Structures are given as C-alpha cells and as structure tokens.
Amino acid sequence: MRILFFGRLGDCPPAAPVPPKVRDTDTLRAWLGEGRPELLDASIRIAVNDEMILGNRGLDEGDEIAFLPPMSGG
C-alpha cells in the first residue's frame, strides 16, 4: 500500500509500514490517526487510486491512498 499526504499534511513524515489488520480506509484512517489526530478530521478527504471516495472502501496491497486536506486552487 502506498500512502500519500498532500498540502499541510505533507509536513509530517510518512507513517511506518501498514499493519496487516488494515484492510479498508476507515481502519487505515483510525490507525494513522493514533499518531496524527489531524487525519481524523472530517475535512480531510481520501482518494484511492486517483478516485475520491465517500464512506469506507476496502483496500488491496497495491492500492495508493491519498489524504487530501481542504483545497485551495486558483
């Protein structure tokens, strides 16, 4: 699994290897959130394999998960 952080979230170093119990985005967020509670905030969106997701999503070994804080384009 590849985990990416964007914007202000990228200021922190990436997490340790993902434990095997993490099989979906909810548990991934909860696991990462133990050390980085800002990831639990509802304003942080998640994209899996370049697709924004809503709700929980099952994860496979080869998935790329991106944590996206509120955006500021233009």
Add this chain to the structure above:
Amino acid sequence: MIAVQAEPFDAALLLADFSARAAGAGAIASFTGMVRDENDGAAVSGLTLDHHPRLTEKVIAGIGADAARRFDLTDIMIVHRYGAMIPGEAIVFAAAAAPHRRAAFDAVDYVMDRLKTEAPFWKREQRSDGAHWLEARASDVADRRRWDEEQGKVSVDFVPVRIAVLTVSDTRNLETDGSGGYLAGAVETAGHVLAARAIVPDDAAQIRAAVQFWVDDPAVDVVITTGGTGLTGRDVTPEAVAPLFDKVIEGFAAVFHAISFQSVGLSTIQSRACAGVADGTFIFCLPGSGGAVRDGWEKVIVHQLDARTRPCNLVEIMPRLGE
C-alpha cells in the same frame, strides 16, 4: 484543452491561441489568476502549489466538461500551474467560447468558483511573517454554492442530487443486499448520482457513525437507509438516526404508511419508517423489505427529489436548508 503544468505561461499567448481555435464563436471570455504580492498585510515573496499528479488533472477536466455542458460552450481552456512561483506570475488561466456573451462570462466565473474549492491544489505562501498554508475561504465556498442555488431557481429542468445508500443488516453483504442494490440502481436510473453505498450491522453506533459521515460530507445531499425500522430488539435504525435530525419530516412517515397500507394492509404499522433533515442533508429511513423500499422510493422519494415536481419539492429548497 486542459493542462496542469509546472512551467510558467503567458496568458496573452494562451488567449491568442484559444481565440484562433475558437474562431467563429460569438463570444470569448477569459480570466487570469496571478500570484499576489501581499496577503493579510504581510508581503508575499513566493508561492508553492502542491498538487496530486493525476487526480488534479482529472478533477479539472471534469469541471471543464461540466462547464461546457452547462453553458453550451463551443470551446473551453483551463491551464493551471503547480510548483514554485513568484508574485506577478500567472497561476491559472481559464477561457470559454460560446455563441453569446452571457454564457462565456458565466462559464469562466463558474470554472473559477469550482477550481477554488474542488481542484486538488494546496497553496503555501512564503510571507514576510513566515510560511502559511492557505485553504479555501468561506467566501470561496459561498461563491461555489451560488451555482447550486442559481440552478435550483432558474431551472425547471431535472437537477441530479448526490445520494448515499446505507443498508442496515446483520446478514446481508453486497451480493445478497437486494434492497440496497435496488436503491443504488434506482437512484442512477432516476438520473441522480449514487454518491456512496455501504452496509452496516444492526448496531446503533455504527449506523449513526455512517450517517453522520455522509451528513458531514458536502458531496452528499441525501442519505437513504434501508432496514432496521421494525420492532424487534435488533431494529435500532430510528433510534440511531433520529438524534441527528434538526427537523423531523413527519409527513414522510404518514404518507409512507398510507402508501404501504395499499401494499401490505395493516402490517404497515410494524414499520417505523422516518425522515428528517440533518445539517442540510435529507435522511430517509426505509424498511428492509424489497416491497417497502420500492414503495418508499417509487411512490414518495423519487417524486420529492425531482426538481420538476409541482407545487414544490425537496430539491428546490436544498439551498435554503442552511439559512
């Protein structure tokens, strides 16, 4: 043409190029966003724009396609930079070509309002008082909502809404979930967007958390649950969801029972179907049985989620839920 690039660009050249391509259009409007040299009273010496290598381009392409469809454009161009830039440089260029000026003006305005709030970019300003991450301002979000409101008011056309479907069941999975599967299909058949679909067990905490997550998500307008509205000990959907309601839509339960009575007679009293509004999101809780879900969707919800329903419907009041 959509481009996300690190290289600086010359907006005048892009406009000349676009105008040549759009030759024959009655109107061309364009906007160029520049790196400002001060913010909050502090001098800005530079700006770094973080982006997602693929998602950003995909989202911008989607916004461009929406604008082209909505305003009947003959052509559209969006160029957005990422990486490091300095004050005075252009960040974004948007241009629209249309038969008439109003569509061209509006399309550029629309594209910029959506880019500000939806395009995966993250701005970091280097100011005299340090580095600052910027996020969309409240005014940006209000600008973005303008287009939703305007669409609701001026249009008597169908307006798709974004619906999340939650199945409440201890035993079903995505393969065996007939009622949830029916709703997911019916939502899209009606022309709405299936924003998400999930299954949770008959557990009040899990049901409430799932619904709350979607209530908090600005990309979900409506939540429909199926299951857990009966009277047995495991049926806890109303108890789980009702505390989230700012307003209960009592009439929904009354109308649902009147309709369901036609199908199942007095047995309808065993259902505690309910609906309400939570933080601007409509929530409907339907029973788990296939017949009841069809009655609830086909005879009540689908009509009230159709902006064309007269004399009034739930879609047209969505922009006012937060007043």
